Amino acid sequence: MTPLRRILLLSIVYAGLAPGLARAVQPDEVLPNPNLEARARDISAGLRCLVCQNQSIDDSKAEFARDLRLLVRERLNLGESDEQVRDFLVKRYGNFILLRSPLDLETTFLWGMPALVLATGGIALLFRLRRLQPTPAAPLSQAERDRLAALLDADTPL
Amino acid sequence: MIVETGHYALALALAVALLQSVLPLWGTRSGDSGLTSIAVPAAITQFLLLGYAFAALTYAHVVSDFSLVTVAENSLTTKPLVYKLAGVWGNHEGSMLLWVLILAAFGAAVAILGRGMAKELRANTLTVQGWISFAFLCFILFTSDPFVRRFPAPFEGQDLNPLLQDAGLAIHPPLLYLGYVGSSIVFSFAVAALISGRLDAAWARYVRPWILIAWIFLTLGIAMGSYWAYYTLGWGGFWFWDPVENASLMPWLAGTALLHSAAVMEKREALKIWTLFLAILTFSLSLLGTFLVRSGVLTSVHSFASDPTRGVFILIILSTFIGGSLALYAWRAPSLSQRGLFAPVSRESALAVNNLLLTACCATVLTGTLYPLALEALTGDKISVGAPFFNLTLGPLLALIVLLMPIGQSLAWKRGDLLGAAQRATVAALGGLVVALVLVAVIRGGPVLATVGLGLAVYLIVGSFADVMSRIRARGQPIRVMLARAVGLPRSAWGAAIAHAGLGVTLMGLAATGWGVERIATVKLGQGIDLGPYQATIENLQSRQGPNYSEVLAYTVISRGGAAVATVEPAKRSFPVRQTTVSEAGIVTLGFGQIYISLGDQHPDGSIDARMFWKPLVTAIWIGGVIMAFGGIVSLSDRRLRIGFARRAVRVRAAANPAAAPQAAE
Numbered sequence: 001m002t003p004l005r006r007i008l009l010l011s012i013v014y015a016g017l018a019p020g021l022a023r024a025v026q027p028d029e030v031l032p033n034p035n036l037e038a039r040a041r042d043i044s045a046g047l048r049c050l051v052c053q054n055q056s057i058d059d060s061k062a063e064f065a066r067d068l069r070l071l072v073r074e075r076l077n078l079g080e081s082d083e084q085v086r087d088f089l090v091k092r093y094g095n096f097i098l099l100r101s102p103l104d105l106e107t108t109f110l111w112g113m114p115a116l117v118l119a120t121g122g123i124a125l126l127f128r129l130r131r132l133q134p135t136p137a138a139p140l141s142q143a144e145r146d147r148l149a150a151l152l153d154a155d156t157p158l
Numbered sequence: 159m160i161v162e163t164g165h166y167a168l169a170l171a172l173a174v175a176l177l178q179s180v181l182p183l184w185g186t187r188s189g190d191s192g193l194t195s196i197a198v199p200a201a202i203t204q205f206l207l208l209g210y211a212f213a214a215l216t217y218a219h220v221v222s223d224f225s226l227v228t229v230a231e232n233s234l235t236t237k238p239l240v241y242k243l244a245g246v247w248g249n250h251e252g253s254m255l256l257w258v259l260i261l262a263a264f265g266a267a268v269a270i271l272g273r274g275m276a277k278e279l280r281a282n283t284l285t286v287q288g289w290i291s292f293a294f295l296c297f298i299l300f301t302s303d304p305f306v307r308r309f310p311a312p313f314e315g316q317d318l319n320p321l322l323q324d325a326g327l328a329i330h331p332p333l334l335y336l337g338y339v340g341s342s343i344v345f346s347f348a349v350a351a352l353i354s355g356r357l358d359a360a361w362a363r364y365v366r367p368w369i370l371i372a373w374i375f376l377t378l379g380i381a382m383g384s385y386w387a388y389y390t391l392g393w394g395g396f397w398f399w400d401p402v403e404n405a406s407l408m409p410w411l412a413g414t415a416l417l418h419s420a421a422v423m424e425k426r427e428a429l430k431i432w433t434l435f436l437a438i439l440t441f442s443l444s445l446l447g448t449f450l451v452r453s454g455v456l457t458s459v460h461s462f463a464s465d466p467t468r469g470v471f472i473l474i475i476l477s478t479f480i481g482g483s484l485a486l487y488a489w490r491a492p493s494l495s496q497r498g499l500f501a502p503v504s505r506e507s508a509l510a511v512n513n514l515l516l517t518a519c520c521a522t523v524l525t526g527t528l529y530p531l532a533l534e535a536l537t538g539d540k541i542s543v544g545a546p547f548f549n550l551t552l553g554p555l556l557a558l559i560v561l562l563m564p565i566g567q568s569l570a571w572k573r574g575d576l577l578g579a580a581q582r583a584t585v586a587a588l589g590g591l592v593v594a595l596v597l598v599a600v601i602r603g604g605p606v607l608a609t610v611g612l613g614l615a616v617y618l619i620v621g622s623f624a625d626v627m628s629r630i631r632a633r634g635q636p637i638r639v640m641l642a643r644a645v646g647l648p649r650s651a652w653g654a655a656i657a658h659a660g661l662g663v664t665l666m667g668l669a670a671t672g673w674g675v676e677r678i679a680t681v682k683l684g685q686g687i688d689l690g691p692y693q694a695t696i697e698n699l700q701s702r703q704g705p706n707y708s709e710v711l712a713y714t715v716i717s718r719g720g721a722a723v724a725t726v727e728p729a730k731r732s733f734p735v736r737q738t739t740v741s742e743a744g745i746v747t748l749g750f751g752q753i754y755i756s757l758g759d760q761h762p763d764g765s766i767d768a769r770m771f772w773k774p775l776v777t778a779i780w781i782g783g784v785i786m787a788f789g790g791i792v793s794l795s796d797r798r799l800r801i802g803f804a805r806r807a808v809r810v811r812a813a814a815n816p817a818a819a820p821q822a823a824e
Contacts, residue, residue: 024393024769025678025769026678026758026759026767027678027679027680027758027767028680030678030679045545045546046544046546048542048544053400054398054399054400054401054542054544055398056544056545059393059395059398094540095541095542096540096541096542097542098542099542099543099544099545099546099547100542100543100544100546100547100550101541101542101543101547106533106537106539106541107529107541109525109529110525110526110529110543110547111551113521113522113525113526113551114518114519114521114522114551114555116521117514117517117518117521117522118514118515118518121514121517121518122514125510125511125514129502129507
């Protein structure tokens with residue numbers, strides 16, 4: 001029930017924000033410099049709205065997300081690099097705010113999963129292939145040859 | 159009164175499920191054919207009882223019987239009839255009832271259509287269905303009873319959540335449940351095979367149509383859900399890597415792998431044990447999805463803890479079924495005979511690689527979804543795993559799958575010719591390359607990833623038909639012969655080609671997002687906004703009254719080169735009962751692309767905030783899904799895959815050779 005649940009959750013967010021129809025990125029937030037704005041959107045898409053359910057601040061309609069979007073733009077206006085903006089937010093809110101969790105001790109298994117499955121599966125598959133190399137079929141026994149001849153002679157449809 | 163009888167039918171269904179889960183198995187174990195044959199009438203009775211219970215609940219919704227808590231909380235007398243009907247499953251209790259109804263429908267279908275199946279296999283399969291049914295009926299009756307009354311009954315209901323008042327609600331959950339629950343049949347077949355210790359190509363042939371049916375519904379359900387989210391949520395996204403979405407993607411990935419491994423098992427008697435594992439895995443992931451969605455564990459670990467009854471109940475069901483079936487698997491699977499030769503370069507090897515890659519995708523989605531929960535539970539640290547993670551990890555895997563698809567498809571069973579297969583795929587590769595280069599030349603400096611993606615998509619679509627074409631084409635033969643050959647090809651070959659091409663079409667739509675245009679602006683009435691090749695102008699704002707809402711809509715003209723080509727009416731709807739406002743996006747399809755407009759706040763000077771998109775080729779994303787499902791249907795129509803075909807084959811063989819009949823019918 002994919003979006004159903006999501007919508008239910010969203011509606012909770014909605015309800016909390018009534019009566020005004022809060023929205024994702026609003027016109028008054030947009031920076032006049034298109035380059036900076038593009039960078040701001042890019043950064044926002046990778047930051048989690050901490051009061052929402054798995055939404056980036058770029059998508060979220062929550063007030064909190066709006067505040068963060070404005071903060072990101074403010075920092076960019078100060079001339080900070082993308083990295084500096086992200087570091088600033090991580091210092092403030094922890095790694096939780098990054099939708100792409102950085103690779104560290106805690107997330108080794110998370111990032112390593114695809115490689116792990118491919119490696120173990122690949123090895124298992126190779127092993128099976130070696131074990132199951134087609135062996136030449138055993139020659140027919142005399143009884144089988146007789147039966148085959150009989151079948152071929154009989155000429156009846158099978 | 160009708161409601162009470164419905165409630166009673168639900169309780170009776172539980173009793174029948176209990177009978178179904180004990181007696182037939184007892185019969186097959188002790189060789190008592192009387193007990194064994196109870197399975198069929200029990201499955202059919204259960205379906206009829208649950209059908210009645212569901213009809214009773216539907217009746218309560220239609221006549222707005224607000225003495226029922228679920229009706230009072232989710233309905234309203236003035237709500238349009240279609241949402242009263244769809245609202246039956248627009249809440250937890252009703253959707254669980256739909257879940258078991260579909261489960262019982264699949265059970266009854268096996269009972270009726272499986273007449274030619276080996277008796278023992280059918281009885282055991284229905285027994286396992288009985289277990290699942292029993293568990294979920296207990297869940298419904300003890301924690302989520304839809305028939306609970308409240309006195310005195312309120313005069314008016316609280317209305318359905320406005321975001322759910324949409325045609326999507328009528329279609330999406332039933333489709334998705336047919337997919338989820340359809341995999342239960344496959345699971346039951348697998349467990350039945352483990353119980354009886356008999357697993358052969360005939361088993362694979364019985365089970366393949368059911369795998370296909372579940373897969374078709376799941377594919378449609380996911381595509382439908384994605385489109386629904388796209389037009390309802392109002393910011394133009396179509397996939398969010400939300401845990402709830404992942405919950406439906408995981409069974410789809412496992413089911414797709416299963417579909418391919420079952421083909422190997424049927425044709426080559428190889429990958430048997432692995433196929434069983436995938437059958438168990440697919441349903442386990444469906445159960446996991448149900449748990450994730452229904453327990454509240456996703457909202458936060460804390461909300462789960464605050465009302466754990468339902469969550470713990472499903473968790474017990476989940477662990478019993480997954481743990482039990484895996485234990486049975488570990489115990490019995492090694493004793494099943496493994497056969498089948500496997501040449502390194504062959505169709506079956508290619509399918510094994512396909513399974514490897516799909517399993518890796520599935521494992522990645524699974525860890526990505528559960529990792530934050532597990533980490534928080536273990537260490538208290540909170541991390542986020544969102545879209546950027548999934549795009550980065552699954553993107554390369556998908557690219558690899560797409561690259562290998564046409565080549566694997568062109569390989570022959572047993573001993574394939576890699577060079578020949580690669581040659582057949584060359585045309586497709588060249589096609590994709592040309593398209594990518596042309597795109598680079600035309601739109602210089604365009605997004606690199608989108609260009610590569612589109613090239614891959616063309617490669618896949620052309621390549622999907624490479625195998626079919628090579629089997630049809632004959633040098634110097636007239637068209638008539640080629641047509642005859644095309645008709646004569648097995649439908650499953652066509653089905654595979656179509657489904658693969660469908661993925662290519664979806665990929666095309668995904669790649670084209672790179673060329674999308676988005677404008678966020680405060681728009682004055684009459685002011686034209688450029689959107690790619692089009693221009694959007696909001697002409698005026700109008701108010702309108704709906705049955706249970708009022709709305710403000712913006713009459714918008716879309717023009718191209720000064721000439722009007724379409725109009726859209728994005729709106730903001732206010733629902734007084736729930737005191738919510740939702741934005742209804744205005745969408746118009748032009749070619750395969752769409753203009754998408756959603757409204758924001760109005761300003762005193764008459765201007766309005768709007769978010770406008772031009773999304774080229776966006777419809778290809780969902781059209782691709784529909785094509786994939788259509789490919790599945792074409793495959794299903796293959797003579798050899800039709801439900802009941804195995805039975806006719808047995809009968810024909812029995813007629814030809816009476817002595818062998820008892821063995822064949824075993």
